[in-house]
Amino acid sequence: MSNRKYSAIVFDLGQVLIPFDYKIFIDAANKHQQGLGENFVKKYNENYSVHRDFERGKISEKDFIAQMLDWLEHKITEDEFVRYWSGIFSLNKDVISLLPKLKKHYKLYLLSNTNSIHQKYGYQHYEFLKLFDKLFLSHEVGFVKPEEGIYRAVENYSKLSSEEHIFIDDIAEYVEAAKQLGWDGIQFTGYDNLITELNARDILFL
Incomplete structure (x- = not known):
């Protein structure tokens, strides 16, 4: 059982929700x-x-x-x-299927190092993006992971304590940067491992 209170689940985009090649x-x-x-x-x-x-x-x-x-x-x-x-993306449908379930219990935010071309021509048409309470895109925020400013942009919007955020990203360095600021973090290596990590923290996704 986890003693930590989670209020906001923050997802990376590329290679977590939309693999690219x-x-x-x-x-x-x-x-x-x-x-x-x-x-x-x-x-x-x-x-x-x-x-x-x-x-x-x-x-x-x-x-x-x-x-x-x-x-x-x-x-x-x-x-x-x-x-x-911009034609390099596909959908990770298993992970995407978790979003509406998580949304019942937590705020959902997207935090991505990305750019305006990929946004406009690569992924902005995906319906699942509407499930997020807000998108934090590096080219709009003015910072990139692992810079502190991009994580603080989420906190400034959520008005939640650092400890109430958990970040899911495929790049260990970006997860570690979030942890250094007081967030929890999961390095995404696949759907099954993500489920294991969420269960270990008693995060609800039913």
């Missing part, structure tokens, strides 16, 4: 020129600060896309880039 993007780019996708990803990873600044909302969509098209050697159009780059 950049190989889909690579394969699409390679149809325009062999190796184009792999070369792009290499440049992207070598200049990861661009990705992070776009997630923080510090780079405009226009400037970001222009940089991406440069790295793609202008072999694909802007529309093609947006479509390919």
